[in-house]
Amino acid sequence: MNVLVTGGAGYIGSVVAAELLRAGHAVTVYDNLVHGHLSAVPEQAIFIQGDILDDPTLERVMAGGCFDAVMHFAAFIEAGASMRQPGRFFRNNVSGSINLIESAVAHGVPRFVFSSSAGVYAGQDTPLTEDDPIGPASVYGQTKLMIEEILGWYHRVHGLRYAALRYFNAAGATPERGEAHEPETHLIPNILRVALGQRDHFTLFGNDYPTPDGTNIRDYVHILDLASAHLLALEALAERAEMVYNLGNGAGYSNLQVLETARQVTGHPIPTEIAPRRPGDAPALVADASRARHDLGWEPRHHDLEEIIASAWEWHRTHPEGYED
Numbered sequence: 001m002n003v004l005v006t007g008g009a010g011y012i013g014s015v016v017a018a019e020l021l022r023a024g025h026a027v028t029v030y031d032n033l034v035h036g037h038l039s040a041v042p043e044q045a046i047f048i049q050g051d052i053l054d055d056p057t058l059e060r061v062m063a064g065g066c067f068d069a070v071m072h073f074a075a076f077i078e079a080g081a082s083m084r085q086p087g088r089f090f091r092n093n094v095s096g097s098i099n100l101i102e103s104a105v106a107h108g109v110p111r112f113v114f115s116s117s118a119g120v121y122a123g124q125d126t127p128l129t130e131d132d133p134i135g136p137a138s139v140y141g142q143t144k145l146m147i148e149e150i151l152g153w154y155h156r157v158h159g160l161r162y163a164a165l166r167y168f169n170a171a172g173a174t175p176e177r178g179e180a181h182e183p184e185t186h187l188i189p190n191i192l193r194v195a196l197g198q199r200d201h202f203t204l205f206g207n208d209y210p211t212p213d214g215t216n217i218r219d220y221v222h223i224l225d226l227a228s229a230h231l232l233a234l235e236a237l238a239e240r241a242e243m244v245y246n247l248g249n250g251a252g253y254s255n256l257q258v259l260e261t262a263r264q265v266t267g268h269p270i271p272t273e274i275a276p277r278r279p280g281d282a283p284a285l286v287a288d289a290s291r292a293r294h295d296l297g298w299e300p301r302h303h304d305l306e307e308i309i310a311s312a313w314e315w316h317r318t319h320p321e322g323y324e325d
Ligand SMILES: NC(=O)c1ccc[n+]([C@@H]2O[C@H](COP(=O)([O-])OP(=O)(O)OC[C@H]3O[C@@H](n4cnc5c(N)ncnc54)[C@H](O)[C@@H]3O)[C@@H](O)[C@H]2O)c1
Pocket: 006, 007, 008, 009, 010, 011, 012, 013, 030, 031, 032, 033, 034, 035, 036, 037, 050, 051, 052, 053, 072, 073, 074, 075, 076, 077, 092, 096, 115, 116, 117, 118, 166, 167, 168, 169, 170, 171, 181
């Protein structure tokens, strides 16, 4: 298939773009590079620097592309920032997605795969299924929910076939591509920056949560497993027109367990300071992804925490400054 990948210069989108190419698909990456890296874009992909809010550019790309599918990763991702600047998030994530969906429909693109998030759920009673109550705790989560609902309406009105994939915590790396957000708010890369000697200590936010060791519990899913789910969803859209799936391993690890595993993997003591809780951090978020496993035949292969952290460490060790651009 010929796939337009928005946000394909970012962490997850660039890995999915590479895996699409490996599977024999053609890929055009569309990214404004606000947070992405040109050097993360696979060489065999066509790259277009553009913004999903820029209608004329989007229109030109869609009109010339004859795409079979859109995979939509482009978004602002930081929940904390979304609570300080909601307008930026609604404009970029929601208005930008509406532009993209409109343009896809106008040009007869039949399939749409969307990066949603565990941030759409209200509850923290884990593991979460797709039927658990919805109720985002952040503007960021709200933008994801709004786009899911908008996709539902475009399906009803225009017959757009879509998959909304609710990722839990994307983690790990391939030898070529890793996590380099700026600012980085994610646990594993921040821990590894200490092991690299770039920070003198790691700050752990909150050790008084109602969890066995008092720290947050999260479900880490390797980006190659996320990528395989995207490829399966792309194919499955031939059979199923509307899909919403959790993507996670179903195993929760506390921040202290992640820290301890990172110490073992890196051989570095990773000095740590405890700070107060960050607002909006749920005690525990773990996926029940049995629906994706059942319907898509998805089988995560890199679920071992040590393997996930080792892959991230390998990338950070060999790319201590992140990407060149
Ligand atoms: N990283 C996670 O753990 C996680 C979890 C749940 C959901 N998600 C979702 O997955 C997607 C990818 O996340 P990521 O971690 O790779 O983030 P990322 O910031 O690395 O990638 C996002 C990419 O989108 C681009 N972008 C942003 N706004 C754009 C715009 N208006 N026009 C064009 N390009 C734009 C950025 O330049 C960047 O390259 C996002 O939609 C995010 O909400 C990520």
